[in-house]
Amino acid sequence: MPPLPLALTMGEPAGVGGEIALMAWRDRSSEGIAPFYVVDSPERLATLARRLGLDVPMRSIAGPEEAADAFATALPVLPLALPRQVVPGVPDEANAEAVLGAIRLAVEHVRSGRAAAVVTNPIQKAVLYRAGFRHPGQTEFIGELAGGTPVMLLASPELRVVPVTIHLPLRAAIERLTTDLIFTTGRIAAEALRVDFGIARPRLALAGLNPHAGEGGALGREDGEIVAPAVAALRREGVEARGPLSADTLFHPEARRTYDVALGMYHDQVLIPIKTVDFWGGVNVTIGTPVIRTSPDHGTALELAGTAKANPASLIAALKLAATMAANRARHAGG
Structure with a gap:
């Protein structure tokens, strides 16, 4: 039985999601991308x-089961209607x-x-908030x-990071921080690295x-x-864990070789380093749920x-990381 396909969502239709999906299918062979289908409007994608x-030829599919056969010769699209015609750069x-x-x-x-x-x-997100979306993010x-307890992990070949607090103002992030949350x-x-990334002892x-991890209490x-x-x-x-460590010496190349993931106490503490190290190779991953989810980190x-x-x-x-994680998880489940 062939591997299951990946499900790619449309994202903001007025943004770049549609065109990078088209480009990803175009580059599928050279990049070694596993079969995927897009949940989107075929008419929008064809116009784009x-x-x-x-x-990029497209084929409308009735369900994920048709994606693998279609993928070699056309981009599989599971049709989803858009109420309003899309103008690139102008969200509606x-x-x-x-x-x-x-x-x-x-x-x-x-x-x-x-x-x-x-x-x-x-x-x-600003457009979705106006329409009643009540979550800080995807x-x-x-x-x-x-279900589960969703945690954001950012991954690139050079670095993996997890912010303990995510989409909060800095003052609120500090107030939210607890020993139990960390x-x-x-x-x-640690469990995601073991099961989904195949790292035996994270x-x-x-x-x-x-600063300086509090300097023995002098700085907090x-x-x-x-x-x-x-x-x-x-x-x-x-769990093999070290810390608290001074964040200003945690992300240089020698330091990165000593750990498999760095946990930061607030969003920018770890997102700035990974986006500096590898902006285009970074992937946003949701861990802690039964469903594997990845996303471009932009x-x-x-x-x-x-x-x-x-x-x-x-x-x-x-796309490539999602396929790897799915294969690792399946291997782990099979013993």
Whole structure:
């Protein structure tokens, strides 16, 4: 039986998601991309392909089961209607429900065993918020749909990172930080590295919250009172964890060789390093749920939409990582 296909969502239809999907299919052979299908409007994608001069034939499919056979000669598209015609670079709130519907459908396909993993194109959150979307981002939405405790992991060949707190103002992130939250996040990260990334004994490095990890309390007591107990609890659980470590020396090449994932206490503490190290190769991964989900680690790039200047590298990396994670998880389940 051939491997299940990947389910790729449309993302913000006025952004670059459509064109990088077309480019990814175009480059499927040279990049070694596993079969995928797009939950999207075939008419929108065909119009976009003509506009960009991309020779990408498309085939509408009735379900994921038809994707693998179609993939070699055409981009499989599971039709999803858009209420309003799309203008590249100009998001329309009328299409918000279709954007969310594509995510719901892709998650359902994975949960029902019809697809291997979800790969989400970037969304325009401000537009979705105006339409009633109540989640900080796709990570939390995937968690609601799939169950579990969703945690964001960013992965590239050079570096993997996990922010313990995600889409919060910095003041709120510090208030949200607890020993239990750090411990739970670390345990989920270790399990995901073992099951989905195939790392038998994951090594975790935990950054301190304050400069120099608090300098023994001189620069704040949070590292000793909140972070250090979480590291100790992880060790008691058998997780190889170190910290709190000074974040300013955690991301140079020699340091990166000493761990498999770095946990930061707030969003930018770890997202700035990975986007600096490998902006186009970075992949946003949701761990801690039964459904594998990856995504390009960039936004909708509205200013590039419809110009053929978008770079598909991060989407290609997301597709390839999703397939690898699905294979690792299947291997682990099979013993």
